[in-house]
Amino acid sequence: MEDILKVAMPKGRIYKQAAKLFHKAGLPIPEDLEEGRRLIIPVPEAKMEFILAKPVDVPTYVEYGVADIGVVGKDVLMEENRSVYELLDLGIARCRMSVIGLPNWEQVINPRVATKYPNVASQYFREQGQQVEVIKLNGSIELAPLIGLADRIVDMVETGQTLKENGLVEQAEIFQITSRLIANRVSYRMKNEAIQRLCDMLQPVLPTVDAK
């Protein structure tokens, strides 16, 4: 069991893109989970086991060592601030973290900011020297300024479609997001050869900077 490399893979929108990369690298994991409910996918021929996790939980599994490595968005890494190594920028699931509001937004004292990323938002406004009240939500963040819950939001933007359809505008970009390969600190030493081999297999199939 010890020489099996355990990989935490996010279910949801990253899975397909990450699985495509692993496939291109020669690792035969299912490219699509479709309706399957299986949470552990062994790939004995590659001495690997894929654990399907909720994206936000991936750094937790990796920090605690129940997964040796994992695939996770930079947004989650910044928010969770777990003690893990970041090994590779996989260049997939590209989007950005931004401050968003209504077009006619006016400066108010101590504005309310709704977000799924309270740590990221608090740190950003602290660095800007702006006092804000952060409200944690779990989804449909764009609703908050429309229904008067918050003055602004901190959320991800990819195509800009969600903003457009809800009459919102991007006010500032906080950082660019792509998915990263992360590793448990102990596994990185104990299973270094296997982890290094995986990185070497992935490296040539990563999207080029232009295509990212």
Ligand SMILES: Nc1ncnc2c1ncn2[C@@H]1O[C@H](COP(=O)(O)OP(=O)(O)OP(=O)(O)O)[C@@H](O)[C@H]1O
């Ligand atoms: N619109 C987007 N475009 C590109 N990448 C995105 C987009 N939204 C999210 N991501 C990236 O994909 C990751 C996972 O997103 P996903 O929506 O699958 O997770 P989630 O919202 O945590 O899922 P869940 O529905 O299980 O709560 C995010 O952490 C981010 O890195």
Ligand SMILES: O=P(O)(O)OC[C@H]1O[C@H](OP(=O)(O)OP(=O)(O)O)[C@H](O)[C@@H]1O
């Ligand atoms: O710029 P776009 O291409 O429109 O993508 C951005 C949207 O995608 C994400 O939402 P998601 O689909 O994960 O839904 P939720 O967070 O509201 O649950 C993000 O929170 C934005 O709402």
